[in-house]
Amino acid sequence: MLLADVNALLYAHRPESPRFEEHRAWLQAARSGVGKLISANSGRNSGHHGMMFSGQSGLGKTTLCKALMKSVFNSYRAQFPFYAESQRVPIVYVEVPTGSTPKLLMAAFARFFGLTPTRAETMDSIQHRVVSALNDGRTQFVVVDELQNLCA
Numbered sequence: 001m002l003l004a005d006v007n008a009l010l011y012a013h014r015p016e017s018p019r020f021e022e023h024r025a026w027l028q029a030a031r032s033g034v035g036k037l038i039s040a041n042s043g044r045n046s047g048h049h050g051m052m053f054s055g056q057s058g059l060g061k062t063t064l065c066k067a068l069m070k071s072v073f074n075s076y077r078a079q080f081p082f083y084a085e086s087q088r089v090p091i092v093y094v095e096v097p098t099g100s101t102p103k104l105l106m107a108a109f110a111r112f113f114g115l116t117p118t119r120a121e122t123m124d125s126i127q128h129r130v131v132s133a134l135n136d137g138r139t140q141f142v143v144v145d146e147l148q149n150l151c152a
Contacts (some may be wrong), residue, residue: 005072027064027067030051030064030068031071032069034047034051034052034068034072034141035072035073035075037050037051037138038072038141053065061145062145065093065143065145068141068143069091069093069141069143071092072090072091072140073090074139076090076140077090078093082083085121087136087137088137088138089113089133089134089136089137089138089139090137090138090139090140090141091139091140091141091142091143092107092112092113092134092139092141092142092143093112093143093145094109094112094142094143094144094145095108095145095146095152096108096144096145096147096148096149097149098146098149099149099151100149100150100151101150101151102123102150103122103126105132105144105150106123106126106127107125107126108134109130110126110129110130110133113133113137115129115133117129134149
């Protein structure tokens, strides 16, 4: 799912906005879409579905993702109130560093989980450890921000 204009997020929380109801409905649809994707991905080993937000700098893509992360987290916490005690990590947020390679992106995921990749470690090895951490943490929602920083 590609949502090109995220200005609606800004106005979804401003009742004085002339198109408040329209923007509020858009945000609720985005939240619902994330919930449906989480359900569709549940129990899958591959072929996971995703959502991408695209737009000019400063439009609120990161703000939208934070709102969605909060919504997902609140739902998760209601469903699993003792998630932390069972070592669950419901949401992962990684910002792609400038000039990043795929291996550096995997290293950023590893660091999120407290793993320390070495320079000599291959991307496949790092990826294996990250996927294990995602599975062990029963992660429901992954946000990769600043994806344009990824180089080939």
